[in-house]
Amino acid sequence: MKRIFSRCFIIVCLLFSALSADAQFDHIINKTHAERYTDLRKFIDSNIYTDRGPEAYKSLETLKKVALRNNDQDLVMEADLMRIMLDREVHKDMKKKHILDLKALIAKSQKAGNMQIHLRSRRHLAHFYWYETKNYERAFEEYLTIHPLLKKISEKDFPEKAYFLSQIGEAYYFFADYKNAISFSREALTVDVIRDHRGVHNMAMNTIGLSYMKTDLLNSADIYFKKILSNVGIGDYAVWKGIAQGNLGRTAYLRGKYDEAVPLLEACVDRAVIISDHTQAAAALTLLSDIYFRQNNISKAEKTIHEAQKYVWLSRIKQPLELLYQVFGKINAAKGNFVLTNMYLDSATITRNAFEKDFNAMQMLRASEKAQLQAHKADMERVAAEKQIKTLERNILLTLVLLLLMVALYFYKTYYYKTREKQRIINDQLKKAEQELTFATIQLEEFTRSISEKNLLVEELSARYSINGSEETVQELQKITILTDEQWEYFRTLFEKIHVGYLSRLRAKLPGLTPAETRFMALARLDLTYKEMASTLGISVQSVRVIRHRIRKKLNLPEEADLKDVVSTI
Known part of the structure; x- marks a missing residue:
């Protein structure tokens, strides 16, 4: 009797356990x-x-049981x-x-025809490729x-439909494909x-705003x-309001409307600090x-x-480091510490170049992955074709006609591949x-833009502080913009990649040009002003004009002729 009672008790417990588990998930x-x-x-x-480990x-085993x-079956796949x-x-x-x-x-x-599990599984696979294996093309x-x-x-x-679409939009934004x-x-x-x-709608609107x-x-x-500001709710109020205010402050800053930008950026910083969003706080404070x-x-x-x-x-x-270093450079220049100014400006350039290098590397990686993916698909096609050929080869023994057909097919496909x-x-x-040409073009444009930016900074700081400053201070500022021999060699390499054979044709047309005249012609090809040329070469504007005069004389140009026409046609 005891044994029978014990077995009944165990069965009752198991039934109660099963019923409890069913009740736990009854609502789903x-x-x-x-x-x-x-x-x-x-x-x-x-x-x-x-x-929970x-x-x-x-819990998952119980859910599946x-x-x-x-x-x-849908819940099984869940x-x-x-x-x-x-x-x-x-x-x-x-x-x-x-x-x-x-x-x-x-x-x-x-x-099984379960569309929602199919979509979610693919989205998780894309997420895994993107973040875990960095295989962006697979994602x-x-x-x-x-x-x-x-x-x-x-x-x-x-x-989840809107969320999935917004994630695809963010992926394209990450690779600077703003149209998609x-x-x-x-x-x-x-x-x-x-x-x-x-x-999710705020996320999509933010991506669109950032792309614009x-x-x-x-x-x-x-x-x-x-x-976004009109679509914030109680739960996400601080997060999205802070993001939207920060972005509105940035657009006002880009327009030069600083009085409008300041309260927006300050509000962004306040909300970012509250929710410990250090990235938002850093970006907004740098702009401020x-x-x-x-x-x-x-x-x-x-x-600040x-x-x-x-x-x-x-x-x-x-x-945020590039602008942060630039601002540090300006502040130190205003305080007269030009050693730190130069150091911070160089750090800003290094940071920008490093960031662009990383981005270009990711772009190249994606292009490489795309090529590998295409190669993989080609291999799969080739393997399938080889299997088909082997199958046909086994049937060649049936008749001589089939043999000839298979041989012809084999040679055709070999030639095709x-x-x-x-x-x-x-x-x-x-x-x-x-x-390579695109990368060289970007680098050359960045090189010339850096020259212009440094020249503008020198002019701005010279104009602002030269009233009480000494001539020696102005000269220290100007040294920042002078192109060294090492930089010239780097510049010349980039220039030759974009304007292939230009310097060779220049030497052939004017074999007697001096190094200074050669540099003048290269900078003129990039449409630099005489003031920018003077700053870059470390000479006066008058010296640039003298070089131009000598070149015109060597070219036997009449007074009405424009030297720019000659520069662009070499």
């Missing part, structure tokens, strides 16, 4: 994705993105997807396994696969969102930043410091730039040459 069993979306989000937040795995017991998400958080080193698991779930959901391939699928499902059935960034973000704004996703700002369409940028300097409030500018520097170190980002490979190599070489 056999419901649509939209109906259980909020509950699933809460489950994910409490299990996946917390440090083994307890989280047990309940789903299987109730024949809820549990599988959450398991992959949890594995990614716990076992960060198992990258290959995470990718294979996601691909398997993508195939499974596609076969973009997933995004471009997701986009047409999103058109087939409504936001009522798939609440605006296009996808605008599409996200056409999609209705649930209350929990109100911030990058393309100097400041009025259009302001329209979207102001829309530059404004105070331009308003001739040197002490306030210095205090030191505060900005503190938040830069806290945020561990590089983007060799021709295509040669064409691919030629195309790759052309792309590489174009990329």
Whole structure:
């Protein structure tokens, strides 16, 4: 009797345990994705993105058992997807396994016709490629696969639709493809969102505004930043209001409307400090410091730039450093410390070059990944073709006619692949040459722009402080802009890449030119003014005119002839 009673007790406990588990998930069993979306989000937040470890795995096992017991196949796949998400958080080193698991779930959901699991699995795969493996082209391939699928499902059935579109827009913005960034973000704004996703529209509007700002369409940028201010709710008020105010302050700063920019930037700093957004605080404080300097409030500018520097170190980002170093340089120049001025200006240039180098490296990486992806697809096609050929070769023994056909097909395909490979190599070489030319053009433009910016800074500071300053001070400032022999060699290399053979043709046409006259002709080809040439070469404007006169004399140019015409036609 005791044994029978014990067994009955165990059975009752198991039944009670099963019923308790079912009751725990009663509200999400056999419901649509939209109906259980909020509950699933809460489950994910409490299990996946917390440090629960083994307890989280047990919760997922229970969820999957309940789903299987109730024949809820969609919920089974939800549990599988959450398991992959949890594995990614716990076992960060198992990258290959995470990718294979996601691909398997993508195939499974596609076969089952579960669109929302299919989309979410692909989005997680794109996210993994982007952030974990830095394989940007694979991520973009997933995004471009997701986009047409999103058109087939409504936001009522798939609440994440606007979020997915805004993420694609952000990805294009990251790679400075502002046209596509605006296009996808605008599409996200056409999609209705649930209350929990109100911030998604703000994210899309912010991407559009930033894209317009990058393309100097400041009025259009302001329209979207102001829309964010009218779309902030209680939960996201401080975050989005601060971001929008900071961006409006930046557009006002870019227009030179400093009185309008100051209160907006100050409000942005206040909100950023409250929510510990060090990046926003650093960027806004740097702009404020530059404004105070331009308003001739040197002490306030210095205090503010030191505060900005503190938040830069806290945020561990590089983007605000270029302007921060420039402002430090201006402040030290105003205080007469020209050694520090030169040092900060050089640091600003180094930071900008490093950032551009990193961005160019990412662009090149993406281009390389694209080429590898195409090569991979070509290999897959080749493997498939080879299998087909082998299959046909086994059938060659059937008849002599089939043998001749297979031989002809083999030679045709061999010739086709060799021709295509040669064409691919030629195309790759052309792309590489174009990329090198583009990079050299950017570097040369940056070189000449740096000369102009330093020259303008010298003029501004000289004009502002030369009343009480000495001639020696002005000369110290001017030394910043003089092009050294080492810099000239670097400049000449870039110049030759863009204007191929120009200096050789110049020497052939005018073999008696002096080095100074040669440099004059190169700078004239870049349309530098005589004042900029004088600053760059470390000579007076009058000396530049003398050089020009000597060249005209050597060319036997009449008075009515323009030297610029000669420069551009060599």
